[in-house]
Amino acid sequence: MREILRHTPGKIFVGILFLSVVGMLFVTRYFTAKILVFGWMTLPLFAGLVMTLVWLVAYLIYFFKYWPYR
Amino acid sequence: MTILILALFGLAILGMAAYGYKVSAKTAEDYMLAGRTIGVVVMFFFVLFAVSSSWTFYGYPGFLYLHGPSYIYFVWGSVAGFAALYMFLGPRLWAIARLNRFLSPVEVLAERYESPFLRVLLSLMLLVFIVPYVGIQPLGVGLGFKTLTGMPIIVGAAYTVVLLVILVILGGMRIVAWVNIFLGSVYASALLGSLIWAFNRLIPGGLKAAAQTLMVQNPEMLSAPGPLGYFTPVVIGGTMVVGLMAFSWPHIVIGVMTARDKVLFKWFPILIFIFGGVFFYTLPFIWGSLVAPVVMPGVTGKEAADSIVQTIITQKLPSWFSVYVLMGVIAAAVSTAAVQLLTSSIIIARDLIQGFFKPEAEDSKIVKWARWSVVGITIISLVVSLRYTKAMALYLTEVTIPGFAQWGPALVGGILWKRGTKQGAIVGTLAGLIYLVAGLLYKPLFFGMHPVMPTIIVNMILYIVVSLFTERPSEEIKAKFFDEVEEFLEAD
Numbered sequence: 001m002r003e004i005l006r007h008t009p010g011k012i013f014v015g016i017l018f019l020s021v022v023g024m025l026f027v028t029r030y031f032t033a034k035i036l037v038f039g040w041m042t043l044p045l046f047a048g049l050v051m052t053l054v055w056l057v058a059y060l061i062y063f064f065k066y067w068p069y070r
Numbered sequence: 071m072t073i074l075i076l077a078l079f080g081l082a083i084l085g086m087a088a089y090g091y092k093v094s095a096k097t098a099e100d101y102m103l104a105g106r107t108i109g110v111v112v113m114f115f116f117v118l119f120a121v122s123s124s125w126t127f128y129g130y131p132g133f134l135y136l137h138g139p140s141y142i143y144f145v146w147g148s149v150a151g152f153a154a155l156y157m158f159l160g161p162r163l164w165a166i167a168r169l170n171r172f173l174s175p176v177e178v179l180a181e182r183y184e185s186p187f188l189r190v191l192l193s194l195m196l197l198v199f200i201v202p203y204v205g206i207q208p209l210g211v212g213l214g215f216k217t218l219t220g221m222p223i224i225v226g227a228a229y230t231v232v233l234l235v236i237l238v239i240l241g242g243m244r245i246v247a248w249v250n251i252f253l254g255s256v257y258a259s260a261l262l263g264s265l266i267w268a269f270n271r272l273i274p275g276g277l278k279a280a281a282q283t284l285m286v287q288n289p290e291m292l293s294a295p296g297p298l299g300y301f302t303p304v305v306i307g308g309t310m311v312v313g314l315m316a317f318s319w320p321h322i323v324i325g326v327m328t329a330r331d332k333v334l335f336k337w338f339p340i341l342i343f344i345f346g347g348v349f350f351y352t353l354p355f356i357w358g359s360l361v362a363p364v365v366m367p368g369v370t371g372k373e374a375a376d377s378i379v380q381t382i383i384t385q386k387l388p389s390w391f392s393v394y395v396l397m398g399v400i401a402a403a404v405s406t407a408a409v410q411l412l413t414s415s416i417i418i419a420r421d422l423i424q425g426f427f428k429p430e431a432e433d434s435k436i437v438k439w440a441r442w443s444v445v446g447i448t449i450i451s452l453v454v455s456l457r458y459t460k461a462m463a464l465y466l467t468e469v470t471i472p473g474f475a476q477w478g479p480a481l482v483g484g485i486l487w488k489r490g491t492k493q494g495a496i497v498g499t500l501a502g503l504i505y506l507v508a509g510l511l512y513k514p515l516f517f518g519m520h521p522v523m524p525t526i527i528v529n530m531i532l533y534i535v536v537s538l539f540t541e542r543p544s545e546e547i548k549a550k551f552f553d554e555v556e557e558f559l560e561a562d
Contacts, residue, residue, distance in 0.1 A: 001158035001486050003556070021150065024143075024310060028303040031140060031294035034285065040277035042139040042292050044306070045355060048146035049348060055153060056343040063336050069161055069559045070336055 009066035016058045020051045072219055072393050079397050080233055083249060083404065087237045090245025098433040101440065102173045102416045104244035108328040114341040116247040116409075117152070117325050118350065119254035121316070123406035124210035125466065126351070127261070127399050131358025132376035135369070138296030139359045140306045142351075147313020149347040153339045155317035160326045161335045162485050165555045167327040175323045175481070176421045182484040182551050183492040184544075186425070191496065192477050193421040195503055196320045197414055199473030201447055202465055204410045205455030207403035208234070214399045217380055218392055227452070233404055235448055238411050239441045243328060246408045253401035260398025261353045264383055264391065265361065272365050272386060280360040291363050308520045312471055315522055318478040319471075321406075321413040332559060354379075411444055418443040469510065472521040476502040479526070479533040487537075488548050494537030502529030 004010035027047050037046045063070060094100050108116065133141045163178065172178045176196065180189035208230035215226025237249060273280050281292065290297040294306060301309075316322065329335070362378045365386065369375055380399075384392050419440035424431050479498050483490035506525045509515040516524055 002162075002552075003559070004158070017150075021310075021314075024146065025307045028140075028143075028294070028306040031301075031303070031306065034289050034293045036281050036285070036292065040281040040360070042281075042359065044139045044142050044294070045352070045359075048142055048149075051146060052149060052343050052347040055150065056340070059153070059157065059339050059343070063157070063339070067336065069332055 003068045004062075007066070007068075009062060013058055013062040013066075017055060020054045024048070024051050071390075075393050076229070076397065076400075079400070080229065082252070083233050084236055086249050086252065087240040087245055090241035090248065094242060094244060096434070096437070098173060098420070098436040098440075099171070100244065101242035101437045102412075102420065103167075103324075104242070104247055104328045106168060106328055107244070107330050108247055108325075108334075109330050110334045110337045110341070112247050112251060113325065113329065113334060113338060114345070115251040115254045116328075117322060118341075118346055119250045119257065119402065119405035120321055120325065120409035121148070121152070121319075121406070122254075122257065122350070122402055123207055124214075124399050124403045126354050127379060127402060128210060128213075128376045129466070131354045131362060131379050132372065134355060134358030135362050135375045135378050136296075136372070137298055137300045138291050138294065139355070140294045140296060140301035141309065142355050142359075143306050143310040144313040145351045145355070146347075147310035148316040149313075149342060149351070151314045151316030152322065152346070153342045154314075155322065155326065156335055156338045156342065159317065159482065159485055160329075160338075161332055161559055162555055163323070163326050164329050164332070164335070165558050166485070166551055169554060169558055170550070172327070174416050174420045175320065175327065176417055177425070179477075179480055179484050179495070180421070180425070182547065183480070183490075183495050184547065185492045185496065188480070188492065188496055188499070189421055189425055191499060192480070193417045193425075195473065195476060195499070197417060199470045200320060200410055200414055201451045202454045203451075203470050204407050204414065204447060205451030205453075206466065207407035208452065209455050211396075211400050211403045213377070214380060214396050217377065217384060218396050230400060230403055230407075231448060231452065233400075234407050234411060235444060237404070238408050238415070238444050242437075243412055246412055247328070249408070250405045253405040256401040257398040257405070258350060258353075260395045260401075261350075261357075264379070264387065264395055265353055265357060267387055267391065268357075268361050268365065268382065272382075273361065277356070277360065280364045283364050284360065288363055288367060291359065308523055312467070312520055312522045315471060315475040315478060315526070318474050318481060320417075320474060320477075321409045323481070324413050324416065325409075411447060412440075414447045415440040415443040418447070468521055469506075472506050472525055473503075475522050475526050476506065476529055479530045483533055483537070484551075488552055489537055489542060490533070491537040491540045491543060493540040494533045494535075497536045498529045498531075498533030501532050502526060505529075 031043050035043055099105055166178055176189055176192045208227040211230040212223035212226035215221055216223050269276055284291045295301045357379050365382055369378055383395050419436050423439050424436055476499055480495035502525045505528050506521055509521055
């Protein structure tokens with residue numbers, strides 16, 4: 001983590017992950033709506049899948065292109 | 071036939087343990103950390119199925135069934151917590167342990183903070199929270215045995231204990247990790263297979279048909295706060311924070327120290343996100359939040375809800391498939407309990423016995439103590455679990471996870487923050503622990519929050535403030551735990 005926060009790409013990476021967690025907490029207020037994404041996905045499932053994909057993409061870009069210990 | 075299949079399954083596990091004993095190097099490093107040779111694929115199965123206990127088959131779908139889909143936030147928090155452990159803490163913890171030949175994460179922190187007292191404190195604290203957890207797994211299997219065969223719970227529990235003890239005593243960390251691949255494959259295929267079968271046989275219209283049925287018959291199952299009004303936005307957020315603390319589970323932290331090289335930390339998160347987050351944990355979610363409420367609505371009570379998946383499989387699917395699913399549950403229980411048992415035995419042998427009474431002990435002695443403590447821990451954990459059966463389900467979420475979290479600030483600070491001091495670690499950990507115990511005895515002290523939240527905040531604040539007001543760690547410690555580690559990780 002120390003090595004990640006030492007350079008700009010690392011700070012952006014951690015910032016994206018942090019914002020996605022904040023976003024996960026923020027969207028809980030909409031979970032009372034009975035909305036089904038793709039006809040079956042409830043909102044808590046969909047929100048988590050989006051967060052996981054955001055983490056996956058951010059991680060792939062950072063760890064394979066910028067991580068100092070790669 | 072059921073008995074024969076389960077006997078063969080048990081023999082396969084024991085055969086692997088015996089093979090592991092034959093090929094092991096008989097050193098403490100080999101027994102406790104698999105000689106630090108675990109690669110990315112084995113590590114993934116090792117960690118995923120160390121985490122995925124029988125809870126993923128009973129407690130998780132059961133809670134979804136009773137309270138709706140928002141409980142999945144615990145899983146999303148856990149996915150982020152595990153990924154964070156491997157991305158942020160893992161490389162440094164692995165490098166520190168490798169450079170200094172440390173065998174336990176408690177040993178790492180005791181040396182980092184130069185505090186034998188902290189070593190005892192963390193060892194005892196982690197043992198208190200992990201040991202009863204071990205006993206829950208055999209009892210879970212016993213319950214499955216009873217449902218399927220009608221035999222008393224003790225038969226299934228005894229079967230699991232025998233497998234566990236022999237596997238851990240003979241095999242050590244390397245074979246526990248390898249066996250987890252086998253056990254994990256059985257468990258994942260049982261979970262996926264039962265879900266596909268249930269859709270084919272019971273809900274031919276698939277996921278959409280299940281969701282549409284619920285929309286008409288029981289729409290509260292598709293949204294917050296759920297049928298019983300439990301999941302308010304604050305509770306959902308708290309559930310995710312509890313999941314995030316997964317980075318502090320000791321039996322997962324120790325896995326980091328078994329890594330073969332730093333490349334593992336570059337690749338490992340892919341598997342956490344894709345296989346763990348998107349695929350594996352979605353299976354019990356679909357079971358508990360969509361399939362079970364459609365196929366068997368109206369079940370009330372925690373105990374009945376916890377066994378809802380097994381009840382459906384036993385009643386609606388072919389009997390031979392029930393046996394396979396029970397094998398999956400046994401696999402989940404053994405894979406988790408084995409790692410917990412091994413972690414506990416390492417803490418006892420390395421941190422308590424060698425750390426205090428026999429510092430000059432040879433490898434063979436340490437391994438011997440670890441093996442003996444496996445037997446002792448198993449007996450204690452079973453006695454505790456049998457004595458307090460009804461309290462055990464709550465123990466996991468209300469006690470064990472908040473308990474594990476209390477070494478989180480000292481762990482993170484010790485690895486990432488040069489300014490963290492011995493006094494900060496001791497005061498923070500003790501305050502969090504005392505607050506947790508007091509709050510469990512007198513609930514209003516938690517102010518309506520999950521026990522993790524207020525205790526970890528107090529722990530963290532005290533760790534930081536006391537560290538800032540006490541003498542800085544020595545230059546020697548900074549060099550050993552930071553400068554040399556960074557040089558090592560930067561080298562090719």
